[in-house]
Amino acid sequence: MSLVYVGVLSHAPGITGRADLVKNVAVRNEFYEKLDQQRQEIETAKPDALVVVAAEHFANFFMSNMPAFCIGIGAQHTGPIEDPQWLKIPATTVPGHADLGRRLCTEIMQSVDLAYAEEWKLDHGIMVPLHFLTPRYDLPVIPVNINCQGPPLTPLHRAWAFGQALKRACAAVPERVAVVGTGGISHWPATPDSGKINAKWDLEFLHRLGRADKKALLSYTDEATYREGGQGAFEIRTYIAAAAAAGGPLRLQFYTEKLPIFAVGCTVGRFDIR
Amino acid sequence: MRGLRQASNSPDGRGLVSLYQLQKFLYALNRDEASKRRCRDNIHELLNDFDLSDEERTALIEGDIGLLYVLGVNGQILMHFAAFLGIEWFDYLELMRQGIRKHGPVRAGVYAMTGGGERFTAEERAR
Numbered sequence: 001m002s003l004v005y006v007g008v009l010s011h012a013p014g015i016t017g018r019a020d021l022v023k024n025v026a027v028r029n030e031f032y033e034k035l036d037q038q039r040q041e042i043e044t045a046k047p048d049a050l051v052v053v054a055a056e057h058f059a060n061f062f063m064s065n066m067p068a069f070c071i072g073i074g075a076q077h078t079g080p081i082e083d084p085q086w087l088k089i090p091a092t093t094v095p096g097h098a099d100l101g102r103r104l105c106t107e108i109m110q111s112v113d114l115a116y117a118e119e120w121k122l123d124h125g126i127m128v129p130l131h132f133l134t135p136r137y138d139l140p141v142i143p144v145n146i147n148c149q150g151p152p153l154t155p156l157h158r159a160w161a162f163g164q165a166l167k168r169a170c171a172a173v174p175e176r177v178a179v180v181g182t183g184g185i186s187h188w189p190a191t192p193d194s195g196k197i198n199a200k201w202d203l204e205f206l207h208r209l210g211r212a213d214k215k216a217l218l219s220y221t222d223e224a225t226y227r228e229g230g231q232g233a234f235e236i237r238t239y240i241a242a243a244a245a246a247g248g249p250l251r252l253q254f255y256t257e258k259l260p261i262f263a264v265g266c267t268v269g270r271f272d273i274r
Numbered sequence: 275m276r277g278l279r280q281a282s283n284s285p286d287g288r289g290l291v292s293l294y295q296l297q298k299f300l301y302a303l304n305r306d307e308a309s310k311r312r313c314r315d316n317i318h319e320l321l322n323d324f325d326l327s328d329e330e331r332t333a334l335i336e337g338d339i340g341l342l343y344v345l346g347v348n349g350q351i352l353m354h355f356a357a358f359l360g361i362e363w364f365d366y367l368e369l370m371r372q373g374i375r376k377h378g379p380v381r382a383g384v385y386a387m388t389g390g391g392e393r394f395t396a397e398e399r400a401r
């Protein structure tokens with residue numbers, strides 16, 4: 001078993017960029033502590049690389065040529081594309097893992113039509129997780145994108161199939177691989193409704209992950225998701241892919257809707273790998 | 275690239291709005307340092323590479339966040355442009371609300387305002 005860690009976390013730009021505006025400082029600090037605990041758990045698993053399954057926001061892909069899935073197999077990546085002052089994460093270069101990325105890609109392609117890119121610019125969707133999980137940027141990162149932004153979106157059952165393919169690919173390589181899925185559950189980001197969170201809907205989704213209930217996880221329609229969880233909730237695809245990669249239930253380590261200035265319910269969790 | 279022009283449900287029903295081109299300009303700007311420099315130096319010249327309506331062109335030149343939002347620019351693209359312009363977070367949210375008050379509901383895309391213009395954070399309400 002070369003898949004050594006699978007988890008999920010939120011990535012909204014406010015988590016770093018608007019940290020100073022937070023009134024609910026105790027809850028914010030608890031969230032940061034849980035993210036640091038996640039970093040420690042990943043380090044303890046001694047991975048050779050971290051695969052970040054993300055829902056990027058037009059950093060590399062646009063409606064000119066939008067892949068359902070893409071993996072970054074470059075030797076390095078740069079980010080953030082956003083103004084570093086705005087995101088409060090300095091511009092940096094992050095090591096990739098070209099050789100491992102290429103082998104994972106080759107294996108995943110046996111069952112999922114995956115695009116690849118040797119060039120990848122990181123936006124907040126990956127930079128915020130890395131800021132907490134590998135703050136020295138010394139762990140090779142293999143970015144993966146699922147189209148959660150430009151409809152027609154990647155179907156949920158294909159996100160699940162991708163997760164399963166990723167699991168098989170990790171089993172076929174000697175390296176130790178950690179995987180995180182990063183997305184929001186309900187949120188209305190970058191709109192005037194920013195800060196709106198449907199905690200009930202979030203917790204129902206998290207319970208489905210906690211039961212590893214594939215049927216329930218794949219039963220959401222985009223229409224219902226948009227209505228109940230907003231356009232940001234299309235990012236549940238990343239959690240679903242992580243769930244499929246892990247094969248076991250999610251153990252939720254943190255959730256709060258009490259930091260709406262971050263424009264997302266803040267989540268940290270780890271899956272049992274089965 | 276006229277074939278790529280995308281229809282939008284503009285309330286006056288006149289013509290097609292090249293939302294695709296508008297967003298493509300912002301996508302290129304957001305991710306590319308050279309484009310940012312060109313934009314600061316001479317936005318007019320940079321805009322010549324894109325097939326835009328006069329309304330869209332003016333909105334970009336003036337940094338009219340409210341109008342760009344109503345025209346249907348995806349929030350994830352618009353948010354980065356607002357940051358590039360140095361617009362503070364709560365001002366960005368308010369500019370979008372003002373855009374809706376002035377021009378009506380968002381005309382295309384999935385980033386419509388569905389929350390009635392409410393302020394959803396204590397931090398913004400306390401401003």
Ligand SMILES: [Fe+2]
Nearest residue numbers: 055125184235
């Ligand atoms: Fe996101």
